[in-house]
Amino acid sequence: MAMEMKIKMSPQMQNHWADQHLLFLDDDISVLKSINRILIQKRVDWHFSFATCVAEALDLMSKTTFDMLITDIKMPGRDGFHFLKSLRESPDWADLPVIMVTGLDSPRIKTKAIEMGAADLLSKPIRPEELLARIHSVLLEKRKLDEYKAHNDYLRDLASEHSREIESGKIEMILRLAKAADFRSNEDGNHVIRVGYYAKILSEQLGVDRAFSDKLFITSPLHDIGKIALPDAVLMKSGKLTEKEWAITKSHCELGHDLLSPGLLKDRASSQNLSKMVSVVFDVYETTRNHLLDMAAEIALAHHEWYDGSGYPYGRKGEQIPLAARIVAIADSYDALRTKKSYRPAYEHGKALAMMQKLSSTQFDPHIFEEFEKCADDFKRIYLLESF
Ligand SMILES: [Fe+2]
Ligand SMILES: [Fe+2]
Structure with a gap:
C-alpha cells in the first residue's frame, strides 16, 4: 500500500x-x-x-x-x-x-x-x-545537526568565500596542532574541537559579530597548546601533583602564549632549552602566523584566569581578561567536567551545570554564564556527537 x-x-x-x-x-x-x-x-x-x-x-x-x-x-x-x-x-x-x-x-x-x-x-x-x-x-x-554540518562546510569554503585572511590550510594546521596537544594530555583529540564548537555557540548567544565567533571557533582549540612543551613525567602523571609539578603544569598558559607569539618563543626556547618539538612547531607558526594567532595567544594565556582575580597565571580579573578567554573558560570547564579523568568519573550534563553554577561570578563572568545557561542544551548536544 x-x-x-x-x-x-x-x-x-x-x-x-x-x-x-x-x-x-x-x-x-x-x-x-x-x-x-x-x-x-x-x-x-x-x-x-x-x-x-x-x-x-x-x-x-x-x-x-x-x-x-x-x-x-x-x-x-x-x-x-x-x-x-x-x-x-x-x-x-x-x-x-x-x-x-x-x-x-x-x-x-x-x-x-x-x-x-x-x-x-x-x-x-x-x-x-x-x-x-x-x-x-x-x-x-x-x-540543528544539519546546521552544524553546514557550518563545517562553510568553514571549508571560508577562505574563498568570505576572507582572504583565513585560509583553509592554516585552519587545518591549527586544528591538527591543537589535537596534538590533546593527544599528549591523554585526550581523544575531540576535546579541543568540541571546545571550538561550544565557544562559537556561546559567542553567538552573546551576540558578538560573526567574524569574532568564526575566529573563536578556529582559535579556541589551541587553548592548551602550551602543554606540548610540558615534560611527560608531569603531563602524564595520574596521581596528585607536587607543588613544583603543579607550577610546571600552570606554566602551559604562558608557554602556549609564547608558542603563538614567535618572537617571545624564540627567547624562551633558547633560554630554557625546550624540546625539539617546540622548535618545530615554532617554525611552522613563523611561516603561517596571522592575526588569528593573536586571538589564539590571548586565549592560551588567559583561559585559567578567574573573573574574581584568583586564577592564573597573572590573577587578572573581570574585563582585564579578554572576552575570548572568558568564553573559552566556560567551554573548557564544561567539557572537562563531562569527561572522565583518572582521579574522578565523568559528570552528567545536569551535575556539570550545577557544579559550574557555583562558580559563576568567581571563576566565570556572570553575564557570560547567564547566556551559557540559555544555550547549555546545545553544549550537551555537541558533547554527545561522536565524531567531527
Ligand atoms: Fe588549560
Ligand atoms: Fe582544555
Missing part, C-alpha cells in the same frame, strides 16, 4: 517545516490509517508517505529524499531493527532520523533501539499529541 499524501497548508502553517517529508512504515494498515487521520486532523505541514513492508519503504526511498522514518519494530520478514541496521550501514541513509514504534512495553527494547541509533521510541497505541511532539522534537534535533 505505498502511497503519498500532500496536505494543502494554510498560509500561517507554511513555516520552515513545510518541506519535511516523513515516511511511516507498519505492516498493520489500520495503524497507518489512524496515523493518516491524526496528521490530517492536526493539519500538520509535513509531506508524508506510507509503506507496509521494508521493500515498499525502500522503493519509496529510492525515489524520494525523506527527512525522517517512523517504523514499527515487529513486522513479518525484515523487522524494524533489521531495517534500522541496514540504514545505518548505508551511506545515503546513515543519518536519517528514525523513530521506532512498538506495542511491547519493555525497557530492553527501548535500550536496543537507542543503541542501534534510533532517535526515539513510541509506544502503541499511538497518542496523537505524543506522535506530533516526538516528530517535532526529532526534526528540531535534525535541523
Whole structure:
C-alpha cells in the first residue's frame, strides 16, 4: 500500500517545516490509517508517505529524499531493527532520523533501539499529541545537526568565500596542532574541537559579530597548546601533583602564549632549552602566523584566569581578561567536567551545570554564564556527537 499524501497548508502553517517529508512504515494498515487521520486532523505541514513492508519503504526511498522514518519494530520478514541496521550501514541513509514504534512495553527494547541509533521510541497505541511532539522534537534535533554540518562546510569554503585572511590550510594546521596537544594530555583529540564548537555557540548567544565567533571557533582549540612543551613525567602523571609539578603544569598558559607569539618563543626556547618539538612547531607558526594567532595567544594565556582575580597565571580579573578567554573558560570547564579523568568519573550534563553554577561570578563572568545557561542544551548536544 505505498502511497503519498500532500496536505494543502494554510498560509500561517507554511513555516520552515513545510518541506519535511516523513515516511511511516507498519505492516498493520489500520495503524497507518489512524496515523493518516491524526496528521490530517492536526493539519500538520509535513509531506508524508506510507509503506507496509521494508521493500515498499525502500522503493519509496529510492525515489524520494525523506527527512525522517517512523517504523514499527515487529513486522513479518525484515523487522524494524533489521531495517534500522541496514540504514545505518548505508551511506545515503546513515543519518536519517528514525523513530521506532512498538506495542511491547519493555525497557530492553527501548535500550536496543537507542543503541542501534534510533532517535526515539513510541509506544502503541499511538497518542496523537505524543506522535506530533516526538516528530517535532526529532526534526528540531535534525535541523540543528544539519546546521552544524553546514557550518563545517562553510568553514571549508571560508577562505574563498568570505576572507582572504583565513585560509583553509592554516585552519587545518591549527586544528591538527591543537589535537596534538590533546593527544599528549591523554585526550581523544575531540576535546579541543568540541571546545571550538561550544565557544562559537556561546559567542553567538552573546551576540558578538560573526567574524569574532568564526575566529573563536578556529582559535579556541589551541587553548592548551602550551602543554606540548610540558615534560611527560608531569603531563602524564595520574596521581596528585607536587607543588613544583603543579607550577610546571600552570606554566602551559604562558608557554602556549609564547608558542603563538614567535618572537617571545624564540627567547624562551633558547633560554630554557625546550624540546625539539617546540622548535618545530615554532617554525611552522613563523611561516603561517596571522592575526588569528593573536586571538589564539590571548586565549592560551588567559583561559585559567578567574573573573574574581584568583586564577592564573597573572590573577587578572573581570574585563582585564579578554572576552575570548572568558568564553573559552566556560567551554573548557564544561567539557572537562563531562569527561572522565583518572582521579574522578565523568559528570552528567545536569551535575556539570550545577557544579559550574557555583562558580559563576568567581571563576566565570556572570553575564557570560547567564547566556551559557540559555544555550547549555546545545553544549550537551555537541558533547554527545561522536565524531567531527
Ligand atoms: Fe588549560
Ligand atoms: Fe582544555
